[in-house]
Amino acid sequence: MNYQDVGLTAQEFAMICDKLGRTPNALELGLFGVLWSEHCSYKSSKNLLADLPHEGSAVVQGPGENAGVVRLNDAIHVAFKVESHNHPSYVEPVQGAATGVGGILRDIVAMGARPIALADSLRFGTDAASQSLRHAVVEGVGAYGNAIGIPTVTGEVAYASGYEKNPLVNVMAVGLLPAERPISARGAKPGSYLVLLGQPTGRDGIHGASLLASQDFGEGTEHMRPTVQVGDPFMGKLLMEATLEAVGTGLLDSVQDLGAAGLTSAIAELAYRSEVGATVWLDQVPCREPGMTPYEIMLSETQERMLLVVRPSNMEQIIQIVAHWELPYQVIGVITGEKVLTIATEEDPAAAVVAPDVLAGACPLKPVPQDWAAEVRKTAEISPEFTPLTWEREWGLEVLGSLDCMSRAPIYQRYDSMILTHTVWGPDHSLAVLTVKGVEEGLAVAVRGPGRYAARDAYSGGMAAVARVLALLASQGAVPLGLTDGINAGNPDKESVFRDLMALLAGIGDASRAFGVPVTGGNVSLHNETHGEPIWPTAVIGAVGRHPHPLRPVLDAPETSGLDIVWINPSGDAALGGSVFESLRQETTAYPRPDLARLAETYRVISSVAQSADHLTAIRPVEDGGLFVALSRALLASPPSLGMTVELSADTAASQLFTEVAGQFLVFCPPETAGRLESAFGQWPGAFMRLGRVTGDGTLTIAAKKSVHYGRVELERTYARGYRG
Amino acid sequence: MTFNVVVDVAWKEEILDPAGQSTAKVLQQMGYAADNLRIGKQIRFQLQAPDVAQAETAAREMAQRLLANPVMETYAVRVVAE
Amino acid sequence: MTFNVVVDVAWKEEILDPAGQSTAKVLQQMGYAADNLRIGKQIRFQLQAPDVAQAETAAREMAQRLLANPVMETYAVRVVAE
Amino acid sequence: MRVGVISFPGSNCDQDTLSALGALGVEAVPLWYGEKSLAGVDRLVLPGGFSYGDYLRSGALAARAPVMETVERAIRDEAMPVLGICNGFQILCERGLLPGALRPNASGEFLCTWETVRVASVPLGFEGLAAGDLLRMPIAHHEGAFSVEPGGLAPLFQNGQVFLQYSDSVGQVHALTNPNGSVANIAGVSQGSVTGLMPHPERAMADYLGSVDGRKLLRGWLGEGDR
Numbered sequence A: 001m002n003y004q005d006v007g008l009t010a011q012e013f014a015m016i017c018d019k020l021g022r023t024p025n026a027l028e029l030g031l032f033g034v035l036w037s038e039h040c041s042y043k044s045s046k047n048l049l050a051d052l053p054h055e056g057s058a059v060v061q062g063p064g065e066n067a068g069v070v071r072l073n074d075a076i077h078v079a080f081k082v083e084s085h086n087h088p089s090y091v092e093p094v095q096g097a098a099t100g101v102g103g104i105l106r107d108i109v110a111m112g113a114r115p116i117a118l119a120d121s122l123r124f125g126t127d128a129a130s131q132s133l134r135h136a137v138v139e140g141v142g143a144y145g146n147a148i149g150i151p152t153v154t155g156e157v158a159y160a161s162g163y164e165k166n167p168l169v170n171v172m173a174v175g176l177l178p179a180e181r182p183i184s185a186r187g188a189k190p191g192s193y194l195v196l197l198g199q200p201t202g203r204d205g206i207h208g209a210s211l212l213a214s215q216d217f218g219e220g221t222e223h224m225r226p227t228v229q230v231g232d233p234f235m236g237k238l239l240m241e242a243t244l245e246a247v248g249t250g251l252l253d254s255v256q257d258l259g260a261a262g263l264t265s266a267i268a269e270l271a272y273r274s275e276v277g278a279t280v281w282l283d284q285v286p287c288r289e290p291g292m293t294p295y296e297i298m299l300s301e302t303q304e305r306m307l308l309v310v311r312p313s314n315m316e317q318i319i320q321i322v323a324h325w326e327l328p329y330q331v332i333g334v335i336t337g338e339k340v341l342t343i344a345t346e347e348d349p350a351a352a353v354v355a356p357d358v359l360a361g362a363c364p365l366k367p368v369p370q371d372w373a374a375e376v377r378k379t380a381e382i383s384p385e386f387t388p389l390t391w392e393r394e395w396g397l398e399v400l401g402s403l404d405c406m407s408r409a410p411i412y413q414r415y416d417s418m419i420l421t422h423t424v425w426g427p428d429h430s431l432a433v434l435t436v437k438g439v440e441e442g443l444a445v446a447v448r449g450p451g452r453y454a455a456r457d458a459y460s461g462g463m464a465a466v467a468r469v470l471a472l473l474a475s476q477g478a479v480p481l482g483l484t485d486g487i488n489a490g491n492p493d494k495e496s497v498f499r500d501l502m503a504l505l506a507g508i509g510d511a512s513r514a515f516g517v518p519v520t521g522g523n524v525s526l527h528n529e530t531h532g533e534p535i536w537p538t539a540v541i542g543a544v545g546r547h548p549h550p551l552r553p554v555l556d557a558p559e560t561s562g563l564d565i566v567w568i569n570p571s572g573d574a575a576l577g578g579s580v581f582e583s584l585r586q587e588t589t590a591y592p593r594p595d596l597a598r599l600a601e602t603y604r605v606i607s608s609v610a611q612s613a614d615h616l617t618a619i620r621p622v623e624d625g626g627l628f629v630a631l632s633r634a635l636l637a638s639p640p641s642l643g644m645t646v647e648l649s650a651d652t653a654a655s656q657l658f659t660e661v662a663g664q665f666l667v668f669c670p671p672e673t674a675g676r677l678e679s680a681f682g683q684w685p686g687a688f689m690r691l692g693r694v695t696g697d698g699t700l701t702i703a704a705k706k707s708v709h710y711g712r713v714e715l716e717r718t719y720a721r722g723y724r725g
Numbered sequence B, C: 001m002t003f004n005v006v007v008d009v010a011w012k013e014e015i016l017d018p019a020g021q022s023t024a025k026v027l028q029q030m031g032y033a034a035d036n037l038r039i040g041k042q043i044r045f046q047l048q049a050p051d052v053a054q055a056e057t058a059a060r061e062m063a064q065r066l067l068a069n070p071v072m073e074t075y076a077v078r079v080v081a082e
Numbered sequence D: 001m002r003v004g005v006i007s008f009p010g011s012n013c014d015q016d017t018l019s020a021l022g023a024l025g026v027e028a029v030p031l032w033y034g035e036k037s038l039a040g041v042d043r044l045v046l047p048g049g050f051s052y053g054d055y056l057r058s059g060a061l062a063a064r065a066p067v068m069e070t071v072e073r074a075i076r077d078e079a080m081p082v083l084g085i086c087n088g089f090q091i092l093c094e095r096g097l098l099p100g101a102l103r104p105n106a107s108g109e110f111l112c113t114w115e116t117v118r119v120a121s122v123p124l125g126f127e128g129l130a131a132g133d134l135l136r137m138p139i140a141h142h143e144g145a146f147s148v149e150p151g152g153l154a155p156l157f158q159n160g161q162v163f164l165q166y167s168d169s170v171g172q173v174h175a176l177t178n179p180n181g182s183v184a185n186i187a188g189v190s191q192g193s194v195t196g197l198m199p200h201p202e203r204a205m206a207d208y209l210g211s212v213d214g215r216k217l218l219r220g221w222l223g224e225g226d227r
Ligand SMILES: Nc1ncnc2c1ncn2[C@@H]1O[C@H](COP(=O)(O)OP(=O)(O)O)[C@@H](O)[C@H]1O
Pocket: A039, A040, A049, A052, A062, A063, A064, A065, A066, A067, A068, A081, A083, A107, A259, A260, A485, A486, A487, A519, A520, A521, A522, A523, A524
């Protein structure tokens, strides 16, 4: 075996030899191969991620751990993170998606937190094959989440041909832990045992992380398809319960989940973070298949395994817990004081000997060009503006019934969204609102990743992703506690892809700074390419917020007639760049860059209106499909007798109805609230518009030169089944 | 002509079969010793084809393209004239 | 002696098989005509028994008591010495 | 009153069920399936979830666990009231303690939705529920289509064993209100002191969750009526 076989470059290999003072043996080379892979080392993105804001008053744990942690209140902390499982989900959609869910849940559990919610963000192509793929992916997400008993409370899906052979399956998990619980992925002490819990190790997923997820996908990768990892949510549930009970005793040094790169990554990172060494007795690792080599055992990505670090004196108590949950376990090694990781087998007590900080902390990172910061913020080339001069009744239905806007019920009804009985608002709303048992504050959870906006201008798209998700929190008056970002892009060795990556992250960074919300963790998935075609750079942003009164979410649809309909659009601009409407007609043009300061101010006002909302006011962020879709969905969510009449200026109606510029809200409210909004937004031209009134006629009427009516049944059918022309 | 087709789909040996594992464990508790228990699928259908050779070709194609996922499953096809 | 056991479990005829239906539909879309497609289970395991008769009895009991649900399924058992 | 809630490996609605019972003021006792005795409880709930991962068939593996022998004996000897919710219902059918079986939903998919069910016949021991009552509760299952062997349906109705049927919001039972393909829209059945249902009453305990009808159902089962 040589360095190319494990995916290393000549320079990396030279550096390894230099650090070790010798040539690594085959096993060691394998370990370096996985840990220095893109997937595990973040070598192309780490320098860029460093630029994201990580500090905030609510932050307990920023990036660098299995998940970020923020403070809900003095007693309860929230662990949350997004993770991708893109490549595996293309190879075997059901198992790929299922194991993605299992993996992110174990990250949360490894933080000592009990998972309480999942959110999925999916991207597919537009062809028929992609729709079967979606069906299978949804099956997989549900198969794991439903069975392990964690509700999938929100999510999103979008479609574009670029995702045809590179579907994205990003899943965010949220968990709760008592404030006093120490962060558990460091703290391993010399003399403590490494106890491996759960599924016996098989040849599953070997090279999944190092090669498959770190190289482009194409004919050439066929031969290195790893053995498909199969999720076992049943064992996942037992593992979760046993681990949490063990953590609860306070007797563990440390916990580490086994994810990408299996034992190699788990032990190396554990030792590295805890500043210790370890000796692993590889023959002790329970194997599912006979004849597994040390290399295979170390690299296996068999699911449903967890590593506990236990003092010898605490073993008995911990083993009792594990036995109660009927989990297989085995002591496979011991923590040492000397910072050396030794892999020992009966034949060779020094089968591999490497320092954890070389293995897990020394991978050379891709340098970031000096001038990148300014470069990527440069204004994108302006594409000729697309402005329809008329507007047709059918256009509304076409957008509402488009793949990107139509109802997601066929997806989310396949997820258990109610188990654990804290889902006040589930997936039939744009964000989730959860109660937290025993305390007044609740959680607002949202996820958004508008790839279309990043397609032509990644910087703008990055900003928009953050703006989108925070608009949802603002509409509930929820205080954002932190963000997690799932970055998905193509091959970073290509200049254009890397440039997009830089721009995307710059956009996310600028936006999170402007809104004052830190990024506490995330995930980067690169090499999402097939036959040289990269996906749109796609940033999936997950947010958790502190909801002041979760038992009474602020309405997102009117419940009484007579209310004013107010449209807040801080930019006063109605450009169609990046919109669904545009994408149905022509190739997407650049998304208008948001004025972040103005958006931050807008969200402050909306949030304060939401916080003091009476029981009449309803607030709904304007998202994909623009105002028309927001109006239609509000109508469909309101009592059957209600209708809406809005008036728009005749020559700009189409732009106004379908623009997706950032920061728009639709507010249904009594005149006093409308007045408050008018005085807050009056300073910006076009930012406040009183569009019309909630009526009692059951129809959506749009008056712009001519008056156009949409019946409830027609809207309902289009939303549910799609536009049929 | 009508042919009866049976496609047996099994997990590849190296693929984990959690359902099989749990079933074996319960059988054991019930006092039976079943080793290496694996749960696969058996798909049965009818097919119109001019002769058995063509029926077999079609059935094999179906198995290959849809009924089994070659990354994790193997299959066996049997075709019998009705 | 070791015996290889195969238990085929099928839905009774009157029981709806949605997975079978949707598979048939997809096959149709792919241009194949599969009629009356039904998806059952095939459970394979190994068994120690003094002779084939006793192996068969045990296997039949397992099928009867656990592997198939008599309300909605039928089963067939095959036992072959290894 | 002491109500035991039996958790099998993979049960995941046990905590919700314990909380729901606790909220109704009864002493709710968690019981692990491996325990030998039923800890002197007066009643038992088999909660929802994915016992043994729902592998082989939903409820099939849990139904063969030794604790089910104890349950069976308590039903036979003491007419112990037992309520099976979702997976608990599946386990009871698999054990033969309730008639019929639950096969995959007609859609072939897991389904989590709010449904209205109509009380067809009030099972033994229930208080405060009457035939014709409508209850709104969520369902969340993959194998929830109730089925019986040919000829088995009529006796169920004749014996008053059909407990709940999926209906529309005014209590009409018809094909359009059947979410999963259950025969005769059946959502719950009873036999002696044993009752099973697919909907989740423990998820309909508060207005903010969408309904309080779960309270009515559980109180009814506890023999307390809806106070
Ligand atoms: N896009 C990102 N933004 C912020 N932090 C990130 C991002 N991607 C990865 N990280 C952080 O890097 C660390 C390593 O990530 P990862 O290898 O995915 O963890 P794990 O193996 O536990 O899933 C984590 O703390 C994660 O939060």
